[in-house]
Amino acid sequence: MIKIGQGIDVHAFHNNGQAKQFVILAGVEIEHTHSLLAHSDGDVVVHALADALLGALALGDIGQHFPDTDEANAGLDSRILLRHVYQLVTEAGYQLSNADITVMCERPKLAPHNAAMRQNLADDLSTSINNISIKATTTEKLGFTGRQEGIMASAVVLLVKASN
Numbered sequence: 001m002i003k004i005g006q007g008i009d010v011h012a013f014h015n016n017g018q019a020k021q022f023v024i025l026a027g028v029e030i031e032h033t034h035s036l037l038a039h040s041d042g043d044v045v046v047h048a049l050a051d052a053l054l055g056a057l058a059l060g061d062i063g064q065h066f067p068d069t070d071e072a073n074a075g076l077d078s079r080i081l082l083r084h085v086y087q088l089v090t091e092a093g094y095q096l097s098n099a100d101i102t103v104m105c106e107r108p109k110l111a112p113h114n115a116a117m118r119q120n121l122a123d124d125l126s127t128s129i130n131n132i133s134i135k136a137t138t139t140e141k142l143g144f145t146g147r148q149e150g151i152m153a154s155a156v157v158l159l160v161k162a163s164n
Contacts, residue, residue, distance in 0.1 A: 003094060003159040005056025009047035011036040012150040023108065023151065026101075026117030026134065027079045027124075032108045036151065039068035043078035044153040045101055045117065045134065050078075050085040052099070052155040057092050082124045089159060097158040098131040104145045104152040110136040 013034035015021070021035045026045040036042030050062045059065075066081050089096070099121065103110060110117070114134055122129040139146040 001161040002097070003056040005052040005054070005157045005159070007048040007051025007053075007055060007061075007155045007157075008152070009044040009051065010144075010150055010152045011038050011042045011044050012144075013148065024078070025103065025110065025113070025151075025153075027077075027120035028113045028116045030108050030110070030113055039074055040066070040076040040081070041078050044151055045103060045155075046078035046082050046121075048153040048155040049099055049101060049121065049157070050082050052157040053085050053089050053096075053159070056157055056159045057089060057094065059088055059092075079120065079124055082121075086125050090162065093162050094159040095162045096125050096127050096131060097160045098133070099125070099155060099157045100133045101135070101153060101155045103134065103136045104139055104154070105136065106138050106141065106146060106148050110134070 013036060016035045021032055022029045023032050023036050024041045024043045047062055054060055054062065062081060066076065117134050118129050118132045121132045144150050145152055
């Protein structure tokens with residue numbers, strides 16, 4: 001038995017007034033001219049992936065499991081969230097076959113960080129890096145991502161019934 005899920009996440013850029021700014025994507029801190037406005041760490045890659053995993057099993061979304069109204073989630077490392085979500089997946093008797101993620105932004109450039117991002121996700125999902133794909137694309141300067149007002153990620157996952 002297989003299950004397919006998709007997830008999408010968006011966060012706005014903002015200047016937090018710090019000399020050094022960065023974004024966190026798939027658990028990797030990447031220097032940038034702005035940070036992401038978010039209740040947690042704003043990791044759009046992990047948020048989209050977690051929503052895809054939850055969606056595949058009709059378990060709601062990360063907002064239900066980690067509401068932004070709960071101060072315990074303020075500044076939360078999204079990889080903790082992802083590991084919790086994947087525990088729900090394995091408890092339901094499934095495992096990840098593969099994940100395909102696309103990040104939409106003009107900047108920062110993600111290619112130098114791709115292997116580290118993929119490895120973080122593979123570690124959190126107890127799978128091979130070969131089962132994790134992360135691609136980046138610009139939106140040709142169109143829309144909010146093209147105007148560099150924010151960043152967006154989309155994820156698709158395939159879950160398979162775990163063999164015992």
